[in-house]
Amino acid sequence: MSENRLFGKIPGSLGSLSYLMFLRLSGNNLFGELPSSLRNCTRMISIDLSNNRLSGLIPAWLGETMRSLLILSLRKNRFSGPIPLKICILSGLHILDLSRNNLSGSIPSCFGNMEAFKVELTDAEVAPYEGKLNVVAKGRILYYDTILYLVNSIDLSSNSLSGEIPVEITSLVKIVTLNLSKNHLTGNIPTDIGNLGWVETLDLSINQLSGPIPPSIASLDFLTHFNFSYNKLTGKIPTSTQFQTKVDPTIFQGNAALCGPPLKECVGDRTKTSDNGTNDEGETDDEDKLEKVWFFAVVGLGYLVGFWVFFGTLVIKKRWRIAYFRFIETCILELNEWSWSFLHKMLGYLTCRRNT
Known part of the structure; x- marks a missing residue:
C-alpha cells in the first residue's frame, strides 16, 4: 500500500496477521509509533515504512522476534533515540536503512557481527525472494526488484550519530553500500577500511572525522562512488587508480589540511628515492643532478x-x-x-x- 495518501497511525490490528511476510507502507502520511502488536508477525521478511512521519524509538523487539527479517527500511521519518543493539541479532539482515531520522548515540560495534555482511551466502542459504525497494546507492536512488536479494547496504546518513566509527565495521567484507554521511562522527577512519573488499559506495562526508585517509583504502577495487568531503582529514590522499581517475575535487573539499591530487600539492612533496638509488621514474641520483647542471x-x-x-x-x-x-x-x-x-x-x- 505504498505511495498513497494514507493518513493516521498504523493500526495495531496488523499484528493479528501472523503469516504476514512483507509490509510496505512507504510514501504515505503515517505518524505515531510502531504498534507493539507487530511483534507477533514473526515470519516477517521485509519492512518498508520509509517516507512517512513515524516517530518514537526504534523498538528493540524488531530484533528479538523477527529473526527472519532481511530488509528494514525506516528512511525519512522522525525516529529518535539510539539504534537498538537488538538489531544486531538479525543475522540475515542485508539491507538496513535508518537514514534521515533524528537518531542519536553511537554506531553499535555489534554491527560487525551481522553475518549477511560478512560471508557470501549460497543460494540455498538466501533463496531469491520477491521484493521491491528503493535503495540509495552510488549517489542516487536505485530501484531494485528481481535482484534485491543481492543488495547489501547499510545507510545511517542524515542523523545525529556521534562517536567514532567502530573498528568492527571493517569486518563487513561483503557490504556493497556504506553511507555514514551527515552525522557528528569523530575520530579517525578505521585503518583496516580496506577490508571492505566488495564496497562500491562509501560516503563519510559531512562529519568531524580527523587524521589521514588510511592507505588501505587504495585496495578497494570495486569502489566507484566515494565522498570524504567536509571533515577534518589531514595528510596526503592515497595514490590509487580510483582516486587518480576521479578528477572531481569536491569529494575531498572541506578538508583544509588534506593535500595531493586532485587537490593542492603537498608542501615539501618531492620525488621519492628508493633504496637502490632510483626515484619514482627510474632515474638515479647522479642522473638527476646531471640534468640540473645541464x-x-x-x-x-x-x-x-x-x-x-x-x-x-x-x-x-x-x-x-x-x-x-x-x-x-x-x-x-x-x-x-x-x-x-x-x-x-x-x-x-x-x-x-x-x-x-
Missing part, C-alpha cells in the same frame, strides 16, 4: 648570448647605436611633455573646482 648551464649560456647579441651590436654598429639612443631620447621627451601637459590640466581643473 639545465642551469643552458639557461646561463642563453642569457649571455642574448645579452651580447644586443649590446655587442650597438658597440660595433655606430649607426645603430646612434639610432637607438635617439629613439630612447625621443621617448623620454615625449613622456616629459605628456607629463607636463597632464599636470597643467590637473592644476587647471583643481583651480576651477576651488573657484566654484
Whole structure:
C-alpha cells in the first residue's frame, strides 16, 4: 500500500496477521509509533515504512522476534533515540536503512557481527525472494526488484550519530553500500577500511572525522562512488587508480589540511628515492643532478648570448647605436611633455573646482 495518501497511525490490528511476510507502507502520511502488536508477525521478511512521519524509538523487539527479517527500511521519518543493539541479532539482515531520522548515540560495534555482511551466502542459504525497494546507492536512488536479494547496504546518513566509527565495521567484507554521511562522527577512519573488499559506495562526508585517509583504502577495487568531503582529514590522499581517475575535487573539499591530487600539492612533496638509488621514474641520483647542471648551464649560456647579441651590436654598429639612443631620447621627451601637459590640466581643473 505504498505511495498513497494514507493518513493516521498504523493500526495495531496488523499484528493479528501472523503469516504476514512483507509490509510496505512507504510514501504515505503515517505518524505515531510502531504498534507493539507487530511483534507477533514473526515470519516477517521485509519492512518498508520509509517516507512517512513515524516517530518514537526504534523498538528493540524488531530484533528479538523477527529473526527472519532481511530488509528494514525506516528512511525519512522522525525516529529518535539510539539504534537498538537488538538489531544486531538479525543475522540475515542485508539491507538496513535508518537514514534521515533524528537518531542519536553511537554506531553499535555489534554491527560487525551481522553475518549477511560478512560471508557470501549460497543460494540455498538466501533463496531469491520477491521484493521491491528503493535503495540509495552510488549517489542516487536505485530501484531494485528481481535482484534485491543481492543488495547489501547499510545507510545511517542524515542523523545525529556521534562517536567514532567502530573498528568492527571493517569486518563487513561483503557490504556493497556504506553511507555514514551527515552525522557528528569523530575520530579517525578505521585503518583496516580496506577490508571492505566488495564496497562500491562509501560516503563519510559531512562529519568531524580527523587524521589521514588510511592507505588501505587504495585496495578497494570495486569502489566507484566515494565522498570524504567536509571533515577534518589531514595528510596526503592515497595514490590509487580510483582516486587518480576521479578528477572531481569536491569529494575531498572541506578538508583544509588534506593535500595531493586532485587537490593542492603537498608542501615539501618531492620525488621519492628508493633504496637502490632510483626515484619514482627510474632515474638515479647522479642522473638527476646531471640534468640540473645541464639545465642551469643552458639557461646561463642563453642569457649571455642574448645579452651580447644586443649590446655587442650597438658597440660595433655606430649607426645603430646612434639610432637607438635617439629613439630612447625621443621617448623620454615625449613622456616629459605628456607629463607636463597632464599636470597643467590637473592644476587647471583643481583651480576651477576651488573657484566654484
